[in-house]
Amino acid sequence: MPDDHFRPPDGVVPDDVDPVFLNVADAVASWLGADPTGHGLAHAWRVFNTAMSLADEYPAADRTVLGAAALVHDVHRAMGLEAGEYVHPEDALEEVEAVLSGAEVTEEKRDAILHCVALHEEYDFRGDRRDPDRIEVELLRDADNLDAMGAVGIARCFAYTGAHGRPMWTGDGEDALDHVEAKLLNLGDEMHTDAARAVAERRHAFLESFLERFRAECRGQA
Known part of the structure; x- marks a missing residue:
């Protein structure tokens, strides 16, 4: 089981969650439980919650598939930490299948x-996005991308860059x-569903406001 320091905080795991999802979370904890980069169990449960909320607007979605995919989608990130280099999601499917x-x-x-x-980690702005053939792929992408926006997205960004030894702001692109x-x-333009676009618009505005305020404070102007 993960160290208590990396457990999801109270309220993140739904009280009435289906036991199948608790089983999946327990099984994936050995991969995600000690993640310091913003891709751990708390992130997985937030993506789960957001994906399930978005799915309320899309009754054709298989909620078991979607929820389980949300919980295991970042096993490749844990593998990348161990390897010291990025691991593509497709190269982690054997490990994900073992978890499931x-x-x-x-x-x-x-x-x-x-x-x-x-298919969940592909982007138009990066030029590698394949068209999804299931609503569950669209919802997973949207939920994962939404967790990289807004206040949580900023917090995760600093956790991620800090864990990789990068400074807050130097102006050199690193x-x-x-x-x-x-x-x-760029993530607001990546949304597939109308439900996600509405949330993304608000979170994008927060990102822009934060950047303006951050730079002003760094210059002693706020």
Whole structure:
């Protein structure tokens, strides 16, 4: 089990969550439980909550597939920390399948979950986004991207860059603010669903407001 320091805070895990999701979370804890970069269990549960909320507008979505995919989608990030280099989600599917098997997720559901995980981290602004063929892929992408926006997105950005030894702001393109500008400000345009676009608009505005305030404070102007 993960160290208490990295456990999701009270209120993040729904009180009435289906036991199948608790099984998946327990099974993936050995991968995500000690993550210091903003891709740990708390992030997984936030993506889960957001994805399930978005899915209320899309009754055709398989909520078991979507919820489980949300909880396991960042195993590749943990593998990357161990390897010291980025690992693509498709290169983590064997490990994800082992997690799902350990949680006794059915084979039929596992295949769909693995498909969602394989396609979830692709972006138009980066030029590598493949068109999703399932609503669950769209919802997972949207929920994951929303967690990189707004107040939580900023907090995760500084956790991520700090864990990788990068400074807050130097102006040389290798700092936390560059990550906000190069990636986070582009995420609003990546949303697939109308439900996510409405949330993204508010979170994007917060990102812009934060950047303006941050720079002003650094210059002693606020």
